[in-house]
Amino acid sequence: MTETGIGARVARKEDQRFIMGKGRYVDDIHLPRETYAYFLRSPHAHAKIDAIDTGAAREAPGVLAVLTGEDAAADKIGGLICGWMIHSMDGSPMKAGPHPVLAQGKVRYVGDHVAVVVAETLAQAKSAAELIDVSYTELDPVVDPADAPKNQSLVHDGIERNTAFEWSLGNKDATDAEFVKAAHVTKLEIRNNRLIPNAIEPRAAIGSYDPAEEHFTLYTTSQNPHVARLVISAFVGIAPEHKLRVIAPDVGGGFGSKIFIYAEEVVCLWASKRIGGRPVRWTAERSESFLADAHGRDHVTTAELACDRNGKIVALRAHTIANMGAYLSTFASSVPTYLYATLLSGQYNIPQIFCEVDAVYTNTAPVDAYRGAGRPEATYVVERLVETAARELKLDPAEFRRRNFVTQFPHQTPVIMAYDAGDYHASLNRALELADFNGFAARKAESGRKGKLRGIGYSTYIEACGIAPSAAVGSLGCGVGLWESAEVRVNPVGTVEVLTGSHSHGQGHETTFAQLVSDRLGVPLDQVSIVHGDTDKVQFGMGTYGSRSGAVGMSAIAKALDKIEAKARKVAAHVMEAAEGDIEFRNGSFTVKGTDRKMGFGEVALAAYVAHKFPTSEIEPGLKEGAFHDPTNFTFPAGCHICELEVDPETGVVTIAKWTAVDDFGTLINPLIVEGQVHGGIAQGVGQALTEGAIYDEESGQLITGSYMDYCMPRASDLPSFTLGFVETRCPSNPLGMKGCGEAGAIAAPAAVMNALTDALGVRDLPMPATPQVVWEVAAARQAAE
Amino acid sequence: MPAVAMTVNGSKVSGDVEGRTLLVDFLRNQLNLTGTHVGCDTSQCGACTVLIDGRAVKSCTVLAASCGGAEVTTIEGLARNGKLHPMQEAFREHHGLQCGFCTPGMIMTAVDMVNRKGKSLSEETVRHELEGNICRCTGYHNIVKSIQAGASRM
Numbered sequence: 001m002t003e004t005g006i007g008a009r010v011a012r013k014e015d016q017r018f019i020m021g022k023g024r025y026v027d028d029i030h031l032p033r034e035t036y037a038y039f040l041r042s043p044h045a046h047a048k049i050d051a052i053d054t055g056a057a058r059e060a061p062g063v064l065a066v067l068t069g070e071d072a073a074a075d076k077i078g079g080l081i082c083g084w085m086i087h088s089m090d091g092s093p094m095k096a097g098p099h100p101v102l103a104q105g106k107v108r109y110v111g112d113h114v115a116v117v118v119a120e121t122l123a124q125a126k127s128a129a130e131l132i133d134v135s136y137t138e139l140d141p142v143v144d145p146a147d148a149p150k151n152q153s154l155v156h157d158g159i160e161r162n163t164a165f166e167w168s169l170g171n172k173d174a175t176d177a178e179f180v181k182a183a184h185v186t187k188l189e190i191r192n193n194r195l196i197p198n199a200i201e202p203r204a205a206i207g208s209y210d211p212a213e214e215h216f217t218l219y220t221t222s223q224n225p226h227v228a229r230l231v232i233s234a235f236v237g238i239a240p241e242h243k244l245r246v247i248a249p250d251v252g253g254g255f256g257s258k259i260f261i262y263a264e265e266v267v268c269l270w271a272s273k274r275i276g277g278r279p280v281r282w283t284a285e286r287s288e289s290f291l292a293d294a295h296g297r298d299h300v301t302t303a304e305l306a307c308d309r310n311g312k313i314v315a316l317r318a319h320t321i322a323n324m325g326a327y328l329s330t331f332a333s334s335v336p337t338y339l340y341a342t343l344l345s346g347q348y349n350i351p352q353i354f355c356e357v358d359a360v361y362t363n364t365a366p367v368d369a370y371r372g373a374g375r376p377e378a379t380y381v382v383e384r385l386v387e388t389a390a391r392e393l394k395l396d397p398a399e400f401r402r403r404n405f406v407t408q409f410p411h412q413t414p415v416i417m418a419y420d421a422g423d424y425h426a427s428l429n430r431a432l433e434l435a436d437f438n439g440f441a442a443r444k445a446e447s448g449r450k451g452k453l454r455g456i457g458y459s460t461y462i463e464a465c466g467i468a469p470s471a472a473v474g475s476l477g478c479g480v481g482l483w484e485s486a487e488v489r490v491n492p493v494g495t496v497e498v499l500t501g502s503h504s505h506g507q508g509h510e511t512t513f514a515q516l517v518s519d520r521l522g523v524p525l526d527q528v529s530i531v532h533g534d535t536d537k538v539q540f541g542m543g544t545y546g547s548r549s550g551a552v553g554m555s556a557i558a559k560a561l562d563k564i565e566a567k568a569r570k571v572a573a574h575v576m577e578a579a580e581g582d583i584e585f586r587n588g589s590f591t592v593k594g595t596d597r598k599m600g601f602g603e604v605a606l607a608a609y610v611a612h613k614f615p616t617s618e619i620e621p622g623l624k625e626g627a628f629h630d631p632t633n634f635t636f637p638a639g640c641h642i643c644e645l646e647v648d649p650e651t652g653v654v655t656i657a658k659w660t661a662v663d664d665f666g667t668l669i670n671p672l673i674v675e676g677q678v679h680g681g682i683a684q685g686v687g688q689a690l691t692e693g694a695i696y697d698e699e700s701g702q703l704i705t706g707s708y709m710d711y712c713m714p715r716a717s718d719l720p721s722f723t724l725g726f727v728e729t730r731c732p733s734n735p736l737g738m739k740g741c742g743e744a745g746a747i748a749a750p751a752a753v754m755n756a757l758t759d760a761l762g763v764r765d766l767p768m769p770a771t772p773q774v775v776w777e778v779a780a781a782r783q784a785a786e
Numbered sequence: 787m788p789a790v791a792m793t794v795n796g797s798k799v800s801g802d803v804e805g806r807t808l809l810v811d812f813l814r815n816q817l818n819l820t821g822t823h824v825g826c827d828t829s830q831c832g833a834c835t836v837l838i839d840g841r842a843v844k845s846c847t848v849l850a851a852s853c854g855g856a857e858v859t860t861i862e863g864l865a866r867n868g869k870l871h872p873m874q875e876a877f878r879e880h881h882g883l884q885c886g887f888c889t890p891g892m893i894m895t896a897v898d899m900v901n902r903k904g905k906s907l908s909e910e911t912v913r914h915e916l917e918g919n920i921c922r923c924t925g926y927h928n929i930v931k932s933i934q935a936g937a938s939r940m
Contacts, residue, residue, distance in 0.1 A: 011878050018886030019874040019893065021821015021861030028820035123804075200825040200833060200922050201887040252823075252887030253922050286826035506885030506923045676881045676928055683925030708830035708920070716916035716926040721909065745925070 002587075005519030006736075009672040013525065014510040023250045026204035026219045027283045034206070035064055035275065037268055037282040038125035040115040040132050041291065042107035045141035045363040045701025046153065049105055049114070049134060056131040057117060062124030064275045066132065067267070068115045069104035077101055077270055078236045080261055082328035083479040086165045086337055086359070094165040097156030097361065099327040101236070101263040101270075107136070108155055108326035109363050110702055111291025113263045118271050118280055141363040141701035145323035146300045148360035155326055155361035164324055164333070164359040169341040169415050170317075175354035178315035182306035186389040192377045193768045194298035194323065194694040195687075196711055197370045199505075201252020202284035203293060207268030211277045215243050220265045222248040222533075223258045223503050224543020227480065229535050231261045231330070238269050241535075248533040251505035255684070256369040257293045258505065259545050260330040264292075290706045295694055296370020298323035299336065299377050305385040311395055313404045315352040316344055318381055322359045322367075329368035333359065338416075338476050339374030339464075339546075345413035346382035347424040347460050347638055348404040353414045363701045369545065371684055371746040372463070379461040383751035387457065388764060397755070398428060398437075401460050417464055419636050421729040427662040428460055430725050431640040435660035440644065443657075453647040453779070454657070457755025461641070461748040464634040465740035466551035483630035484548070485541050486556035488517070488564050490623040492609040494602025495527040498560075501541010502553035503533050507742065508673045509549060515669055516554055516736070520561045521601055522588020539626070547740030550669065551635045555734040559627035567623060568604045574614035575599065575607045635731045635739040639663035641682070643752035647760045649783060652776025654690055654757065659722045661748070666731040666739035674741045675724055681745020682722055687714040688746075689753035693769045712769075792856045794819070795863025803850045810834045812850035813860060821861040821890045825920070832919030835891035835898075836860045842898030844918070861890035864897070873897050876936030877929075884923035895919050896933040897940075905937045 004010050017023050054066040080099040087093055098104075102113050115132055119125035140153040148155075148162040155162050179185060199221075206219040216239050222228045225246040233241045251258060268280045284292075299320050306315040322336030341355035372379075390400035402425060411419040440456050447454035467473065470481030487499040496517050502509055514528035531537055544553070565585060572590035573580040582593040588601045599607070604623075607613060611621035644658040661678055668674050691712035695704040705711040730737030750768060757770055761778050791800035794817060801816045813819045813836070822845055825831035834845045837859040864871040873896050876882065883889040899907065899915045907915075912930045921929060 012881065015878040015883060015886075018883055018889050019861075019870065019877050020865060021819070021890050023821070023886045025820075025823070025887065027824075028814075030818075123806075198922055199885070199887075200831060200920060201823070201885065202825065250886065253885040255922070283824075286828065286831075508884070672881050676884055676924060679925035679927040680884065680923045681925075684922070707828050708826050709828055713830075713920050713922070714925075715920065716913040716930065719913075719926055721927050721930065722925070 002519060004525040005515055006667065006669050008515060008670065010511055010515060010525065010670055012508045012511040012673065013514060014508065025201055025250045025252055026206060026221050029206060029219055029249065031206060031208055031279040034279040034281050035118050035120060036122040036125045037271060037280050038117050038122065038129050039113050039264065040117065040129045042103065042110060042112040042114055044107055044136055044138055045110050046139040047107050047136035048139060049103060049107060050137055051135045052115060053133040054115065057128040060124065060128035060131055062120035063117060063128045065118040065271060066115060067102065067271060067274065069100050069102040072100060072102050073104060075270065076237060077266065080263065081231060081235045082330060082333055084331055084334040085477040085479065086167055086333045088165045089168050094333055095159045096164065096328045097159055101266045109365050111365060112326065116267050116271060118275055143362055143364065143696050143698050143701050145298065145321050145360050145362055148362050149358065155363055159361065162361045164328060164361060166358050167337050168354065168356045170354035171352060171414065172354045175315045175317050175352040178352045179304065179306045179317065182314055183309040184307045184393060185304055186385055186392055187304045188384055188388060188765060190301040190303055190381060190384065191767055192297045192299040192301065192380055193688060195296040195370055195692050196290055196694050197255045197257035197293060197296060198289065198713060199253030199255055199257060202286060202289045203258065203262065203264065204283040205265035205268045206279055206281040207272040208279035209269065209272040209277045216269050217245045217247065218265055218269055219247050219249065221251050221258050222246065223254040223505060223545055225503065225533055225535055226501060226541045227543055228261055232266060236266050238266065246535045248503055254505045255371040256296065256373055256545060259543065260294050260368055286708065287706055290711065291703060292365060294329045294366045294368035295325065296367065297377060298367050301381055303381045303385055305389050307389055307393065311393055311400055311403050313348055313350050316350050317354045318344060319356045322357055323362055323364065324359050325362060325364045325366040327366045329366035332366060332368040334478065335369050335374045340378050342416045343375050343378035343462065343464060344382060344415055347406060347462050349406050351414065364696050371681065372743040373546065375463040375743065376747045376750060379459065379747050380751050383459045383461065384754060387755040397458055398432065401428060417634065420633055420732050422636060422638050422664060423727055423729050424460060424638060426727045427638065427640040427664055430727060431642050431660050431662040434662065434723050434725050435642040435644065435658060447646050453649055453760040455756040455760025456642065456644045457752050457759055459641045459748045459752035459755065462636055462638040463743060463747050465547035465637055466631055466635040467546040467548055468634050469632055470630050480542065481630065482542055483628050484552040484556045485539060485626065485628045486560045487539065487626040488557065488560040488624065490564060490605045492606050494523065494605040496521065496523055497529050497531055498557055499531045499538045500553055500557065501538055501543065502549035503544045507544065507549060512669045512673060513554060513557060516557055517561065523601060547637065547742040550738040551731065551734050551740050552629060552631055554736055554738065556627050556629035558735045559629055560625045563625035563627065564623060567625065568608065570619050571608045571614055572599050572604045631733055633733040635733065637663065637665050637739040637741065637744055639744060639748065641748040641752045643756040645756045645760060647775060647779060649779035652772035652779060654770065654775055656686065656720045659720055661722060661745065662725040662727060663741065663744050664727040664729055665741040666728060667737040668726065677741045678724055678745045679722055681743060682749045683714050683719055684746040685749020686719060686753055689750040689768050689770060691718065691769050691771065788851055790851050790854050792853045792858055794858045795860060805851055807850045808846055809848040809850045809853055810845035813845060819860050819862050823887055823890060825887065830920065831888065832895060833888050833891040835894040835919065837894055837898060840901065842895050861893060864893065872939035873936035876939065877932045880928050880932040880935055882924065882929045882932030888919060888921045892919050892921065892929055896936060899933065900937045900940050905940055907934050907937045
């Protein structure tokens with residue numbers, strides 16, 4: 001390992017601009033003659049639009065345009081799409097309701113886009129929006145997902161029972177047969193609470209049309225600018241791809257919510273053309289983020305685990321109602337299906353699994369991937385079942401897990417996945433050691449003396465990341481391939497630019513990707529720059545989500561670096577007049593075996609560009625290579641998180657006393673950054689378990705938790721410092737052995753918290769978020785019973 | 787529109803503002819000091835935190851017109867003569883930021899925290915004092931470490 005190579009704890013290169021206030025986020029960018037968009041949003045969850053009178057608004061000071069769904073239809077602006085086709089059990093394709101960029105005929109959730117006002121100033125746009133007169137006929141809203149199939153009200157006319165699809169995975173009969181003969185069955189009713197992603201940078205977009213070139217530019221807060229361009233071109237039909245440039249500059253967090261293609265960015269592009277090419281900018285207010293960013297989770301599940309008399313798991317079955325919200329967002333259908341049910345085997349050898357998923361529409365914001373996307377929901381089901389079963393069987397929860405761990409690899413689960421490598425005993429054992437499990441009983445007794453209740457809970461999670469082999473996801477319904485691309489440009493002086501289709505919005509790619517280059521080429525870190533987030537610079541890319549940028553994105557870079565090295569060897573051989581086979585490359589130097597002839601990487605780069613000393617009929621001048629990497633399998637990060645917490649029964653306040661996480665991410669490129677990813681994930685998972693929950697009023701469909709005063713984001717004082725450890729089994733399916741680390745914490749944490757909390761309180765189950773009110777009620781009831 | 791004059795990062799500035807113009811909008815849109823961020827509408831997230839006359843204030847809660855004669859320091863004004871402030875250095879060294887959006891507010895809050903609480907800050911103090919700053923990326927672990935380290939070097 002070099003000081004800056006793979007495995008080095010290097011401080012991040014990109015931090016310089018952020019700590020100086022020189023980051024460049026979309027809202028920091030200003031274009032000449034720009035104008036402001038303001039969206040009029042639906043105040044109703046479900047209503048028919050009878051008429052929209054925009055007359056007064058059009059006449060208001062500074063107003064340049066007022067556009068509605070009728071205008072979009074007249075201009076043939078297409079609707080938004082869901083890019084993953086799911087087929088129901090009866091073979092029928094999923095029923096995707098139309099998703100216009102501005103409402104046509106009906107509004108389907110509070111915050112739905114009704115009209116846009118474009119004006120010289122934001123204040124003028126907002127004031128004019130108040131003059132738009134919309135006549136609505138309110139309809140009964142569908143709010144509760146469990147009730148949606150029975151609700152007489154239909155979110156989309158013609159989509160019966162408000163059901164997008166009824167899907168299943170696994171062998172139902174074989175699974176049911178195991179349950180019939182099982183010695184013990186554990187059953188839980190689980191609500192995986194609805195979350196609002198809340199990247200601290202609100203979404204923003206600037207659309208700019210150049211009438212002379214008939215060319216559009218979109219600055220947007222995107223995790224995958226090329227996918228945005230593809231969808232906006234091919235489906236929305238704004239412009240062909242070569243006439244649309246999408247730039248995602250510095251992006252202030254995404255967590256999934258910035259994967260998707262949203263109405264606002266499309267409308268800014270279209271509106272710019274409508275007003276003759278002046279740029280149109282929009283930045284969400286936080287209240288708009290709450291209303292109209294895609295939300296996450298929201299599963300209602302009945303789950304059962306069957307065990308034999310030896311404490312071996314024999315089967316798992318689950319029925320889940322997944323709330324899709326009002327429209328199918330960009331990748332919404334994949335989340336409760338192939339990203340969820342495929343992980344229901346957890347770290348365990350479970351012979352039979354069957355899962356049914358009913359995806360339903362409700363009059364709520366669209367629900368799509370949020371950090372972990374399906375895998376936190378699966379982990380919660382599995383780990384709560386396993387913990388509960390162990391307690392019911394009077395087995396130590398760690399021992400019960402050990403008894404059922406997968407230990408042989410590769411391991412084919414009954415739900416598609418083939419686990420390739422892992423050591424689940426090692427992560428559990430190391431976590432127990434780091435958590436000082438042996439001292440827990442004494443700590444619990446000490447808490448008891450203070451009138452507090454202490455509990456401990458595990459979560460031995462697994463996830464499937466790096467998504468994924470293109471052919472595999474294609475066969476499962478994905479509309480795109482999930483490879484990644486890279487281009488390595490070596491400049492004549494030996495500095496290196498890497499263009500990547502991955503996108504960094506906090507993950508530190510400018511550092512970790514440069515570490516790979518430094519490691520491979522022996523070039524100092526400050527002579528490597530990483531270019532991303534601009535479709536005019538990077539040829540194509542699939543973006544960053546699903547913890548894929550290391551395993552897939554860096555693998556593409558590694559392949560391009562292989563080609564760079566191969567070509568540089570040829571050049572070096574010619575210049576040093578040696579056979580290519582005698583050239584050795586180490587620590588940034590090319591040497592001729594057995595001689596003192598030597599060229600630095602920079603010298604070879606220069607030789608490649610001046611092209612004086614090799615036959616250009618055989619070797620092209622220059623040193624630039626590209627690669628596309630399509631993975632051969634998912635990757636399977638796994639580990640063990642242990643939460644130890646203390647409850648104050650007088651107040652219901654839960655204090656996390658100690659958090660231990662031992663994760664296996666395969667090769668670590670930069671442990672400093674990996675640890676940061678784990679910390680952030682845990683915080684989001686703890687938020688889900690204890691503080692966060694999106695609540696819609698059951699009667700009106702109004703979002704009750706629409707601001708930071710109502711939706712409780714975890715604060716610094718809600719969390720402890722974390723104790724981390726790592727186990728490393730290399731991933732065999734990519735050249736670097738990486739598995740991915742971005743989502744682990746959010747996947748593992750909720751079950752660890754709730755297992756600890758139910759342990760502390762001595763109850764079987766609790767709903768998330770277990771706020772002080774929830775906890776206090778349980779604690780008070782318990783004390784009353786005593 | 788009333789004119790307002792104040793000192794921002796050591797320079798005298800002035801501009802015409804509407805009565806309703808918030809300080810954060812004046813800084814971002816009129817002075818082009820875009821390091822101060824807006825993350826919410828309700829003064830909870832703290833991304834807009836600046837120092838006014840040496841005290842940390844959420845610049846989304848202050849009218850620009852009310853800052854006449856004030857000394858305002860934003861994230862852009864912390865480094866001196868090309869040298870980063872110790873708190874900025876500490877955030878980089880301890881990986882106290884990921885997406886960077888909450889970072890300016892975190893750093894300004896941290897500077898104020900040291901000014902009020904001294905250079906030796908317990909973890910508990912730092913966590914309590916961060917009540918008004920939300921970070922979605924870091925889980926606060928490394929922010930707390932950064933602030934403790936930065937404080938000791940101020």
